[in-house]
Amino acid sequence: MALTWAPIWAIAAPPAKPAAFPGVMDDRRKKLKFRAWRRGFREIDLILGPFADETLAEMDEARLFEFEALLDAPDQDVFAWIMEQAEAPAGFQTPTLRALQEFRLKVSDRLS
Secondary structure: OOOOOOOHHHHOOOOOOOOOOOOOOOHHHHHHHHHHHOOOOHHHHHHHHHHHHHHHHHOOHHHHHHHHHHHHOOHHHHHHHHOOOOOOOHHHOOHHHHHHHHHHHHHHHHHO
16 A cells, blocks of 8 residues: 655645634724825814724624725715714715714714
8 A cells, every 4th residue: 555645735634713802803803994094184084093093893794895985985085974063965974984984973072
């Protein structure tokens, strides 16, 4: 009986991916947080950045997608939607935008 050798990667199971823990930041969330703080438009940085700090770790997949879509939209438009100076298009009228609007009000109450 001849022994055959299989490469280690053929017989070893890949390491298990760690389970998601609430409050733990994965790479996607870290990138979104970075993008939220560095928009190039300071007024929106000061809303999106702290919002990301407080909420990203707890966001589910749907909310992450909504937040990412807002980060992909033009800064001036997103700022107007958050400040409720303009109505967001139907595709952007999401729970995440409403949460940002409420967050902006909460932050402005803290500052006054």
